[in-house]
Amino acid sequence: MKSAVKSQLTTGKAPLAMYFNDISPGLSESQLRFRVIHFWEAKNIANGTLIGIELLLIDEHGTVMQGFISSSRAPTYLPHLKAGAIYTLQNFLAATSKEIYRVADQNLNTFILERLSHRGLRGDLxxxxxxxxxxxxxxxxxxxxxxxxxxxxxxxxxxxxxxxxxxxxxxxxxxxxxxxxxxxxxxxxxxxxxxxxxxxxxxxxxxxxxxxxxxxxxxxxxxxxxxxxxxxxxxxxxxxxxxxxxxRVNADEVTRSETMTIGQIYAYIKQENAKEASFDCIATIDDVKRDSAWYYIGCSGCQTKATRGPSSLMCAKCGKTNVSGVAKYLAKISVYEKNDQAVFVLFGDAGSELTGKHPAELVNNYFEANQDLGAGHQMPVPQALIDTIGQTHKFRVNVSKLNLTGKIQAITVTKIVSPEVLPPVPLISYMLSGRPFYFSLS
CATH class of the missing domain: 2.40.50.140 (Nucleic acid-binding proteins)
Structure with missing residues (x-):
């Protein structure tokens, strides 16, 4: 993008200060001020050649962005880089990050061209x-x-x-x-x-x-x-x-699952600038809805609901006319927290995590015991689901476009959060664990 203010070198005026959320793709002579959270060398995984220096940056508004210094400029800036230090940058190029290389929620990557200055603020804290x-x-x-x-x-x-x-x-x-x-x-x-x-x-x-x-x-x-x-x-x-x-929760800042009450989730949905997001919600189950099916038959390949054809199951998404059907959870449960009530929909693996039972096992056992029932018969709600009434769990829920547009009120549960996955793992352990890291380039 073209800055409205010329560079300090050509006009003698101070450069225009910007925040990460104000950046648009293209060249800019504006000034950025940020803290370097972390930086590392990006190398070609085939031959080990240095490609450049990747940086994770945060500005004064708390927005996290990815930065990059090319290998040709790395010797100039690397000796002066320090994690936690604050810098100002003038003259940079912003370009869209490829999804597989992205390590920040911002979809732009700042390419540092020149004039990176250390602010030298106290203690970097x-x-x-x-x-x-x-x-x-x-x-x-x-x-x-x-x-x-x-x-x-x-x-x-x-x-x-x-x-x-x-x-x-x-x-x-x-x-x-x-x-x-x-x-x-x-x-x-x-x-x-x-x-x-x-x-x-x-x-x-x-x-x-x-x-x-x-x-x-x-x-x-x-x-x-x-x-x-x-x-x-x-x-x-x-x-x-x-x-x-x-x-209120700032809709622009919802980038990960935060624990919220039922009332706060519905208040978020009503916000004009709300977008799709995931939240954790602690609630107690007080009923299982029995007036609708608790499972569906999905395509074994893509999990989309399969439709019954003349002689076999078909999948509209895959385009196949003969697919294997697998029972999947789609159960509605009534939950409460204090005086707030909601309907959650257990989707996919979330149902198995809650009951400890796979739906295919429950459905097969039921129809084996009731072989005289017709093909169109729907199995009633199993005891495994009914037994969850009275239980309190932390649910991972997804606010979808259908919720935001008011087309549906029920909120989808994608996971029952278990204590084993709650403690965070420090980044350094993650990098040394042998798992592939997203910024590796080839």
Missing amino acids: YDVVGHLRLVNGQSLIDRPVLDEAEVISTRRILVHLQSKDGPVMKLYLWDQTAKDFYKKFTSSEDTPTVLLVTTVNPKVIAGNQTCNLALSSMASSRVFIDKDIQPTIDYFSWLGSNPEIAK
Whole structure:
């Protein structure tokens, strides 16, 4: 893109400052200011030739973007690169990232051409303030209960913190910082809602498919709540004056599954700028819908619902006229959380994760025991599903286009979140684990 302001070299004027969300494809002489989260060498996997330096960057708005320095410029900039340091950049090229090489949610890649300057700001760390959403996975609707022995043994507390009109961030409090937070939180007469932590460090956490940004306390970090100091007092006052704004989730920042209540999910759906997203939701099952089929017969290849032809099953998506049918979960369950109610649809493997039973096994056993039933008979809801009534789970749910357009109210469950997949794995372990990393080029 062409900048509205000429470069500082030709006009003597300061360059136009931009944020990552303002960048468009093309050349720009505008100025970017960002922190380098992590950087690494990208090499040709066939012959080991250096292609360039890949960077993971974050700007002042919390937007994460991928950067690249070509091999010809690498000797100039590599000695000055430091993870966590803040830099300014003038003169860059933005181009669309290929999906297989992308390590950030932004679909653009910034190619550094020249004038990368180290800002030299203090300690490459910063302070963060916001309102608490979760404390060790517990909502603030009921006061979270913290186990002192657990805090001591794990040496950490995980909080989800949301800034003003910003994203929900994972903030890990370690060692003495965790103990300080525990003391303040448990000794407070009212449930604390505002938290300020000094000198936090951005970290990249690798999940099963994506790399996410989290914040981590340092040995020098200090914690303040509600009315401890003036910044928390100011934020506490703002929070009290804007209760509805404080509950909103910024649709532009929904890039990964965050834990939300049923009410918050439906409030998100009603937002004008809402988009498709996944959330985690803790809810209790109070009924299984019996007025509709709990399973469907899907194509064994693509899982699309198969249709019955003259003599065989057909798949409209695959275009095949003779496909093998496999029973798949499509069960509707009624769930509640506090005073909020919703209908969730168990889709695919989520049903098996909940019941411990594969639908094909349940269907086959039923019809083997009832061989006199006709081919068009639909099996009633099995006991395995009914037995889940009263159970509380963390559901991974998907807000789809059909939800956003109001065509359907039921929300699809894609996974029953299990404790084994909740703890994050540090990026460095992910890189050394032998698994292929997405930025490898050939």
